[in-house]
Each structure stands twice: as structure tokens, then as C-alpha cells.
Amino acid sequence: MSRPMPTELNLHRQSRVLEVAFDDGNKFSLPCEFLRVYSPSAEVQGHTPDQRVLQVGKEAVNIERIEPVGNYAVALHFDDGHNTGIYSWETLYTMGANYDEMWQEYLSELEAAGKERKADS
Template structure:
């Protein structure tokens, strides 16, 4: 986490909209962001997604229909969502949530570009596909 300080915008309202699969966050600086569960899942701050350093990120695929099934507070500085695919190790600090909201459009475009470059899909989780096999029987 980047670290909270007195300049970090603090949420004044966090609303999980289960039907639309969005999280709405209003901050004390007057900003308000609505982010989809898919967006939050692919930008999870967890080591599983981000790795332990630059270049170690894991491209998240097949997350179009993911939902947030639970949202738990973490002290006075973050929330920890549980996603319908079982992912629950990301701790979203206030500064991370604000960053995701403020930079949403650029981050989303970057994610879609990474998917396209990898030949991956928002609908198919390529991390769980069995390996392709060749050999006999294919003519």
C-alpha cells in the first residue's frame, strides 16, 4: 500500500450494489466513484495478482461475471472484498480505492489492451484451462 497520511481521501460512504455488481465509494474530498466487481478483481492489490515486484503481475482473465459476495472492514484504513471466484486476499486501502476510481478509464483501457495482446478473454479464465495436447487423433 502506498501509505495513508493526512492527505489521503477517506471514504464517507461505501455502498455495495449486488444487482449491478458495483461498488460505489464517496470520499471526503468530494469525489465519488462507481467501480465494477470485475474491475476491482483484476486490479486486486494482492500478491496473487500484483506479484511481489514489477513485472510479476498475473493477468486476470475470465472475470466479467465475478461478484463481490462480502465486503469486510480492515481497521480504519481499508476494506477486504470476497469475490465469487473465491479470491479474498486483496486489502483495498483508502488510497488504493481512490487511485482505482480516479484513474479508472486509463487502468481499464490498459487492462483491455493487455488482454488483447495476450489473446485472452474477459469471459474465459485461461489460468484454469487444461493444457493443450497434440498428437494422435488430430488430422
């Protein structure tokens, strides 16, 4: 079975949303904040699950630049200086398909840490 490949990648800077369409017909709208707090970088994810670093204060983060990485991924350069995560097509697809569950997990992690999201800017 072949993995879905992206057919379109559009950054909406004003709404801070990255839209990704795939060749299987799925299209996902991924907020920049979500992409930033779930960055696949070691800086965020750590090298083991217990090393994952909870990201806070990323409500207004935006993507400055999208850089292709071979034919399998993109590097997202965020305006807070973070640029070490490589988002494979599979990662973006998984994030899109599991957005609701992942977002709720993030909100629960914030609450457990005694943190709050600021109102969207």
C-alpha cells in the same frame, strides 16, 4: 495535506458495482470485475511488476462480503473465492481517479495476450 477518507461504501450486487464516496466530494463507481482484475494481492500483482498475473474470465465476478481492515482499508471477498487483496482507502481512491486509463490498459493486456472478454452477463 490529508488524504481523502471514504464517507460511503455501497455494493450494488445486481449491477456488480461498488460505489465509494470520499470526503473531498469525489464519488467513484467501480465494477467488481475491475476491482478483481486489479486486486492489490500478491496473488494478482506478484512481488514485482513482471510477476503480475493477467486475470481473465472475471466478467461476472461479484463481491460476496466486504470486511473492514482497521480504519484504513477493506478486504473484498469475491464470489470466485479470491479474498486476499486489502484495498486501502488510498488504493480505492487511486483506482477510481484512474479508472479509464487502468481499464484501457487491462483491455490492451488482454488483447496482447490473445484473450477476449466475454459479453457481460
